[in-house]
Amino acid sequence: MTPANLSPTTDLEASWDALTAEELRRRGSLKWTLEPGVIGAWVAEMDLGTAPAVTAVLEQAVRDCAFGYTSPTLTQTLCESTARYQREVHGWQVEVEQVSALPDVLSALRAVIARHTPAGSAVIVPTPAYMPFLTIPGELDRELVQVPALRTSEGAAAGWALDLDGIEAAMAAGAGLLVLCHPWNPVGRVLTHEELDAVAVLSTRYGVSVFSDEIHGPLVLDPALSHTPYACRPGTDPDLTFTATAASKGWNIPGLKCAQLIASGAARRSWESSALSRNLSHEGAGVGAMATVAAYDEGREWIEAVRRYVHATAGEVERVLTTAGVGFTRPQGTYLSWLDLSGTPAADGPARFLRERARVSVNDGAAFGRGFESFVRLNLAAPRPLALETASRIARALA
Numbered sequence: 001m002t003p004a005n006l007s008p009t010t011d012l013e014a015s016w017d018a019l020t021a022e023e024l025r026r027r028g029s030l031k032w033t034l035e036p037g038v039i040g041a042w043v044a045e046m047d048l049g050t051a052p053a054v055t056a057v058l059e060q061a062v063r064d065c066a067f068g069y070t071s072p073t074l075t076q077t078l079c080e081s082t083a084r085y086q087r088e089v090h091g092w093q094v095e096v097e098q099v100s101a102l103p104d105v106l107s108a109l110r111a112v113i114a115r116h117t118p119a120g121s122a123v124i125v126p127t128p129a130y131m132p133f134l135t136i137p138g139e140l141d142r143e144l145v146q147v148p149a150l151r152t153s154e155g156a157a158a159g160w161a162l163d164l165d166g167i168e169a170a171m172a173a174g175a176g177l178l179v180l181c182h183p184w185n186p187v188g189r190v191l192t193h194e195e196l197d198a199v200a201v202l203s204t205r206y207g208v209s210v211f212s213d214e215i216h217g218p219l220v221l222d223p224a225l226s227h228t229p230y231a232c233r234p235g236t237d238p239d240l241t242f243t244a245t246a247a248s249k250g251w252n253i254p255g256l257k258c259a260q261l262i263a264s265g266a267a268r269r270s271w272e273s274s275a276l277s278r279n280l281s282h283e284g285a286g287v288g289a290m291a292t293v294a295a296y297d298e299g300r301e302w303i304e305a306v307r308r309y310v311h312a313t314a315g316e317v318e319r320v321l322t323t324a325g326v327g328f329t330r331p332q333g334t335y336l337s338w339l340d341l342s343g344t345p346a347a348d349g350p351a352r353f354l355r356e357r358a359r360v361s362v363n364d365g366a367a368f369g370r371g372f373e374s375f376v377r378l379n380l381a382a383p384r385p386l387a388l389e390t391a392s393r394i395a396r397a398l399a
């Protein structure tokens with residue numbers, strides 16, 4: 001099935017290339033089963049399995065029937081592994097005491113909005129944004145301030161960049177929190193040091209907290225770039241910084257319910273002072289913690305292979321889509337891409353158009369913020385032949 005010009009360089013890549021749509025449907029993921037008969041390229045799950053070290057620890061857990069409540073020892077091991085991973089891979093000097101276990105990243109966002117920002121204050125979300133960022137503030141009776149990204153064509157921020165003036169205006173107007181997504185789902189940007197530093201200056205100037213969602217941090221695709229946690233930039237105020245991360249995107253284990261919050265200074269004290277926030281530590285799954293430790297400690301080579309594979313896939317998909325006139329920016333990080341389908345005659349949204357005409361399931365841009373109705377999000381973490389088939393179907397549908 002592998003096209004002649006794409007030679008698999010490793011057994012792992014060959015095994016990914018060989019996966020078929022039928023096999024992926026049989027495995028029963030959300031991505032492949034919600035809409036029968038179409039190629040699933042929407043929700044942020046990968047088709048590429050997980051690291052052998054993660055599989056091994058889960059197999060052992062099954063043999064041991066290790067399905068009980070999470071022990072303090074396991075939680076401590078998880079926090080140590082998280083701190084070690086951040087230190088060794090991202091150069092961030094995290095102390096174990098600064099890490100809390102969580103069931104998932106969104107529970108931390110909910111807690112930070114509800115209990116660690118001034119009552120009634122607005123929440124700033126740069127758009128396009130991961131959809132729950134746009135709905136959670138309203139669920140908690142907070143105003144949402146959308147700040148659309150600036151379209152850029154040059155430099156390290158090529159594609160989409162934070163509108164720092166827009167963010168500053170919202171902070172000056174009294175917002176209580178900025179939600180950063182770094183790397184940025186859905187536009188695939190890895191924020192530059194300059195952007196992170198500018199956010200830190202604004203956060204300090206206006207006393208506004210930053211929730212940095214770094215769940216896609218392990219998934220920087222561009223080999224010329226690396227992930228720099230927002231909190232480790234020198235200008236960041238620890239008192240105003242909450243970082244959330246997880247192995248769930250990188251190692252493809254979101255169903256195992258395990259994430260981590262990293263905070264120090266007043267942000268940590270505030271977190272610990274709220275029983276509801278503190279108690280999130282007990283809500284994650286033990287098997288998720290075991291899998292996460294295996295991923296962080298022993299899954300680094302595997303994720304390196306994932307990054308190379310998805311980066312190369314993105315390059316091939318880019319060639320097909322740009323030839324067809326689709327606006328495609330190759331993601332620097334995440335395995336998600338943001339397609340500009342302006343001009344497509346799609347009264348009910350481009351996702352429906354592609355579902356009907358291309359038999360491909362993607363996410364509609366409208367869900368990611370105001371003004372993005374002509375975009376779709378396409379998931380590239382697929383077997384490369386299937387990703388190319390997806391791109392070709394989209395190209396044919398638009399022809």
Ligand SMILES: Cc1ncc(COP(=O)(O)O)c(C=O)c1O
Pocket residue numbers: 044103104105106107130181185213215216246248254259
């Ligand atoms: C940026 C981002 N944050 C959070 C999540 C969800 O994470 P969790 O399941 O840990 O809440 C996702 C899932 O796609 C995501 O892309």
